[in-house]
Amino acid sequence: MFLVDYRINKDVEEYFKKKNWDYIKTIENKDLYEExxxxxxxxxxxxGNVTVLEMKTYNFLAEKxxxxxxxxxxxxxxSKYPFDIAYNVIVTDKYLIGNLKFVDDIIIKIARSQNxxxxxxxxxxxxxxxxxxxxxxxxxxxxxxxxxxxxxxxxIYYVKADDIVLSQRYSGFLGGACFYFNDExxxxxxxxxxxxxxxxxxxxxxxxxNYVNLFEGKLTDYGSAIELI
Numbered sequence: 001m002f003l004v005d006y007r008i009n010k011d012v013e014e015y016f017k018k019k020n021w022d023y024i025k026t027i028e029n030k031d032l033y034e035e036x037x038x039x040x041x042x043x044x045x046x047x048g049n050v051t052v053l054e055m056k057t058y059n060f061l062a063e064k065x066x067x068x069x070x071x072x073x074x075x076x077x078x079s080k081y082p083f084d085i086a087y088n089v090i091v092t093d094k095y096l097i098g099n100l101k102f103v104d105d106i107i108i109k110i111a112r113s114q115n116x117x118x119x120x121x122x123x124x125x126x127x128x129x130x131x132x133x134x135x136x137x138x139x140x141x142x143x144x145x146x147x148x149x150x151x152x153x154x155x156i157y158y159v160k161a162d163d164i165v166l167s168q169r170y171s172g173f174l175g176g177a178c179f180y181f182n183d184e185x186x187x188x189x190x191x192x193x194x195x196x197x198x199x200x201x202x203x204x205x206x207x208x209x210n211y212v213n214l215f216e217g218k219l220t221d222y223g224s225a226i227e228l229i
Contacts, residue, residue, distance in 0.1 A: 001065065002179075003051075003226040005038040011215035012188060012222070023225070027060050033079045035167045039223020041127045041176055043077070045087040047096070047110050051228050054087055054104075068228050075104040085124035092136050095119055095154075097145070098126040121148050127224070128173035133180050133209050139200070141174040157203050161196050165189070165220040172221025179225040185211040189219035 004012070006025040016023050026038040036042045043057040051070045053061065058072040075086035082102045089098030089107060096103075096111040100120045111118060122144050123129055129142040138156040140146050146158040164172035178187045185204065190213040191197050204211055 001068065001228045003040045003044055003061075003228055005040060005222040007038055008188075008222055009215065009220075015186075015212075015214050024061065024064060024228075026057060029054075029056050029077065031056070031077050031079060032084055035170055036084065036223065039128075039176060039221075040226040041088055041223045042084060043087060044226045045073075045089055045091060045104070045107050045127075046226055046228070047091045047107060047116075048093075048114050049229075050110060051226065052087065052104060052107050052110065065228065070228070071106060073104040073106045075102075082124045085126075088125055088127045090126050090130050090132060090138075091116070092132055094136060097121060097130075097149070099124045119148060119152060121145050125173060128176045128221075130175045131178060131180065131185065133185060133207065134183065137207055137209075139174070139203060159196050159199050159203070161194070163194055163196075163218060165218050172219070174219075176221035176223045177219035181225075181227065183210065185209055186225075187211060187213050187219055188215075188222050189213065190216050191219060193218045 001022040004023050004025055028037045043054045045052045049069055052073045053070055054073055054077050077084050085102050086104040089103050096116045097119045123142045130138055130140040132138055141159055141161040146156055149156040161174040162171055164177050166172035178185055191200055
């Protein structure tokens, strides 16, 4: 089951139904600014077999998905940065990467219990900015994350991705415009319509990663999709 933004378009819903993937939509969190008020990567963090949820999302989901391993985080989200980034962290089987000063305490506790390596970066929207594909290969649109992970000898690519749709006020993030599942990178939109397409295509081909475009038009940032199981 996936957690997806309550505003995903019909093309995304039809793709999930075609694949027989269960999904549940977020609620609008009015404590956050409108553009990210339903983004899964803002309100949820999957770490191992546990998903940590901010309070309002947890309260909404607790009765609906009783069979899922979800826990409520400590941090209360607010609209002003950096008080909206507590759950926006990159997690793999080896690493937890984020602006650690502001990461939710429950997430940090679970990460340490799983012996993950904690890596601090300045970018608060770490998960928004970054794609993780097979074998801990990272693709990021944030130069700070790129430099920090290079220092840690992590396999990472930098892509300048600044034409992703979010709103008239803000551009979207690369990590929020896609999700990786079943050895495929699934894009919310058509990556070939973005100026960084050739760069992404080269990276994906070099690492034998397949990708899918869900609809026409430039990529849209829906806050990725978070797998709950």
